[in-house]
Amino acid sequence: MQGWLWWLGAALVLAVIEMLSLDLVLIMLAGGAAAGAVTAAAGGPFWLQIIIACATAALLLFMLRPWLLRHLRDRVPLVETNAAAQVGRVAVVLSDVTETSGRVKLAGEVWSARLVDDGIPNSSGHVPEGSEVRVVRIDGATAVVEPVATSHEHPERSA
Numbered sequence: 001m002q003g004w005l006w007w008l009g010a011a012l013v014l015a016v017i018e019m020l021s022l023d024l025v026l027i028m029l030a031g032g033a034a035a036g037a038v039t040a041a042a043g044g045p046f047w048l049q050i051i052i053a054c055a056t057a058a059l060l061l062f063m064l065r066p067w068l069l070r071h072l073r074d075r076v077p078l079v080e081t082n083a084a085a086q087v088g089r090v091a092v093v094l095s096d097v098t099e100t101s102g103r104v105k106l107a108g109e110v111w112s113a114r115l116v117d118d119g120i121p122n123s124s125g126h127v128p129e130g131s132e133v134r135v136v137r138i139d140g141a142t143a144v145v146e147p148v149a150t151s152h153e154h155p156e157r158s159a
Contacts, residue, residue: 007037032057083138097127111143
């Protein structure tokens with residue numbers, strides 16, 4: 001079998017696997033394999049095929065991929081999923097939340113929670129049961145929260 005067919009086969013396999021991952025990494029490697037196939041079809045020695053394939057893959061990976069990702073993100077908004085999707089949501093306190101412990105109901109699920117440590121001392125040191133809090137970040141399985149401002153603290157929100 002011709003050497004260029006092996007390269008072409010590798011390029012096709014990488015391209016098919018890329019369809020499953022959508023990372024734009026394997027497709028760049030497939031481009032390198034395609035360049036190796038062209039070099040083999042032109043009669044280049046095996047060492048040159050390897051060098052051309054690696055150089056092309058590296059060039060595509062480090063030059064074209066970042067540009068493609070940047071433009072793809074400009075066109076398609078990033079949709080947060082899993083724990084990252086919870087950041088910014090409002091939760092209801094089920095048991096008093098302190099800097100070290102507490103429980104909240106967030107998006108229909110019960111989460112362990114703790115107050116954010118932002119260097120500003122909280123006057124009460126806890127958020128009582130039934131209060132609303134906003135998720136600042138997720139640390140493992142713990143929601144790091146801050147109290148939601150009430151309407152008398154921010155009159156402009158009571159409109």
